Amino acid sequence: MSKQLIKSTAIVSSMTMISRVMGFVRDMLFANIFGVNAATDAFFVAFRIPNFLRRLFAEGAFAQAFVPILADYNEKGSRQALQLFIDRSAGTLALLLMLATLLGVIAAPLLIMLFAPGFLWEGGQYQLAVQMLRITFPYLFFVTLVAFAGAILNARGKFAIPALTPVFLNICMIGAAIWLSPLLTEPIIALAWGVFGAGVVQLLFQIPALFRLGLMPRPRWGYRDPIVKRMLKLMLPAIFGVSVVQVNLLFGTLVASFLTSGSVSWLYYSDRLVEFPLGILGVALGTVILPRLSENHAADDAQAFSKALDWGLKLVLLIGLPATLGLTLLAEPLLSTLFQYNEFGSDDVRMAGKSLMAYSLGLLAFMLIKVLVPGFTSRQDTQTPVRFGIHSIVANVVLNLLLVLPLAHAGIALATTLSAYLNALLLLFTLLKNKIYQPGKQWPLYIARIVAANTIMSTFLYYFVDVELWLDWSASQRGLHLTITIGTAILIYTLSLLLLGVRPRHIGLQKSSTA
Template sequence: MSKQLFKSTAIVSSMTMISRVMGFVRDMLFANIFGVNAATDAFFVAFRIPNFLRRLFMEGAFAQAFVPVLSDYNENGSREALQLFIDRTAGTLAVLLMLITLAGVVAAPLLIMLFAPGFLWESGQYELAVQMLRITFPYLFFVTLVAFAGAILNARGKFAIPALTPVILNICMIGAAIWLSPLMAEPIMALAWSVFGAGVVQLLFQIPALLRLSLLPRPRWGYRDPAVKRMLKLMLPAIFGVSVVQVNLLFGTLVASFLTTGSVSWLYYSDRLVEFPLGILGVALATVILPRLSENHAADAPQAFSKALDWGLKLVLLIGLPATLGLTLLAEPLLSTLFQYNEFGSEDVRMAGKSLMAYALGLLAFMLIKVLVPGFTARQNTETPVRFGMYSILANIVLALILVIPLAHAGIALATSLSAYLNALLLLFSLLKSRIYQPCREWFPYIVRIVLANAIMSAFLYYFVDVTLWLDWSASQRGLHLGMTIGLAILIYSSALVLLGIRPRHIGLQKSVTT
């Protein structure tokens, strides 16, 4: 039912918000302690690769392949068969991941050459990035097993522990920045070690919850098991299908490595701000809606399947559009308030603001992809998202190479946003064409009301907020004014929604999405 979906989404969103807030604290410390320089560019490249993998696995890719198969077992199999499937999946994954991790550590110089070839002209920066990647790459092993445990918990309706787990990474990195970095010859290396340590702690954090459900995996080699084979067959295209945006971000890092020093860092800080609303709503919705869609498909309930998608898309529009406009209009004030301390100056705010505005324009598309891809993978159709993802990646490559010339690093961010809209539209049109998704009749008046409410909020931000004054204010003044501005914007938007007639029933909170 929609109320249960909404409650589950709220749980995941609140846990994710804690993680994102801790992430902001982490990044504020990074800006304050390390600033923007060649060493931070090297770390952000070395961190981008395992963090890219974390986003793939933690934010849905593994679940896209595993949960539909698990739902089949829940619906049609015995408890013993379910446990055997979990055990064999755990054992097979562990062995494959060990081999991949060893290969990644050995191939670290090649990976840095591939993802940041511009570093080759700065030998010290290149060698530092290779060193740090060798330390951070094993995070892949731990984070995939963490995602495996989280998928088991999510399939049983336990969302809080998996959603809270990313907080551990932020806590470890904050501790390393404050206490470990002053003790090291190269302070930035402390952050690489914190990524490795966080992976171990995150995996241990899942064990008590699995024990309570009596589903703690007892790893067994099971590569020949038909269900494990089916899951692995779905997994590779599922990873690609939900990770197109992250692949595009990695390509952006590659191009940015050829630009002026600081470009990689400016893109990183911009991406971090966009990730805040994306994680709170987009990832939360994808996490919650996938088990529901998988259950509906396993139960052969196409109407309930369509209604669940309808609910998710309405919620994305309700929250995603004002978040997109707010980030775009408040780009520099946000960056100035959060990061303009000591080593992170006003010029860094200005440059990062350009890329933040470009990334923010794509936020709505990033969220839509998170909801639309499960519409395919819940039916164990991973080929279609992969095909559309390829179109998006090709578009991103072409657009980035064109736009980087006039817009520098901001052109890279804009290319990522535009290619995300292409991906989202292709996914949506395919679901509509196949009649898997049939929109409810209330969509047109709903869109009109949402657009009008956003126009009112945007007019307030554009005409009554003087962003040019922000850089000259003290830190406390910036924080106070930003808080007041965001609070007033939310109040104006909410009031406009009520006055325009938006009610809970418009997003299905009073309707069932199950049969």
């Protein structure tokens, strides 16, 4: 069983890596062409709202409600009943989405006022953000249907196509920046049209795979269907439960709109770097582990359920902890190497570096949430993650108000980090307290070995990296030194793990696994 999980995770991770790399290319291009100014702040707010929705749906939230029901059909129902459920779900969802999209386009001025009230003091910036949001908001319609199709494919063990689909968002936005922006009076608006076009392309990309499975939806109105009602009832709290981090980031954008010009952009570029390892491992693990946990719950196999969670949490600790420390210690070198060109200067690197360090400290918590929430939603318990999510959001609001004055935009990032750890700890302690998750006996020694290896790696990074010298190097020098530094850190970490006795079997699900 562990081999299949590892294979599926590797597929999702590799496809996601392609998308994330393209995302870096996209952001480097944006920094080069548009820089950091009031117009980019307006776009990032207009983009943050549909991108927030993309993360809710495309990165697993929709699947939290849909996949467990599909698992029940696969375990107990007929193929005809499954197809009818898919058809009615598709038709109901599509109509509700059309209404929501129309409402969002009409209410764009109110949404910008809600999510970036600081823009009201800059009339031109506010109007530009409203104009771009009206173009980008229909992405909600397309990306939710993309997530619906992806959930069907994932439930059938087809992970590659859904994981690769997000790359088209980056391709469309890159194309818009290069070819469309020079043709417009306000070049930044081209990026909004790139987002709109990406939604159409992503949906079309999923359709052939559904035809091959013989599960292409034939939309029917099915709101009265009790199973469809159950899915929608599960869907709203499930979306909220897995989206707490994104809600907190959105609130951070609201607060940043009151700060100095460029604050929203500095937070955006910081978040993008954190999203790279989070997408490659955290999202991949959440995507792969949910169908397995749902199957284990449907089969009433508590031991397999705990072993699957054990595997996911061990992998998060093994990769997430060094990624957290590495991003924190290499914050400015990474930003300098990737974005310090033309319009994005050394001052922008320093300012974005402060928020990146604060965000990076929360990377481990962000990854843990991706694995822990399916421990509840796979059992069709969407209420518990919602309850803890509310605690996290309240904590985030309070921490933002406390930290934004002394730390400015970095305080916003730190508030997101601290509230994420609160959410992760509440989820973990509840799984343990209710004996839903019963960890293996090897955990204490495993944790000690991982912590020791990370201490060795972090010591190297702390003493080896000279940030001030780094910022003065040429682009080629920065790229070469970053490659050498990251490669050496990975080698040191790997050798440390081996010397401390960590082996692949310690992360697997084999019954013979030992510390």
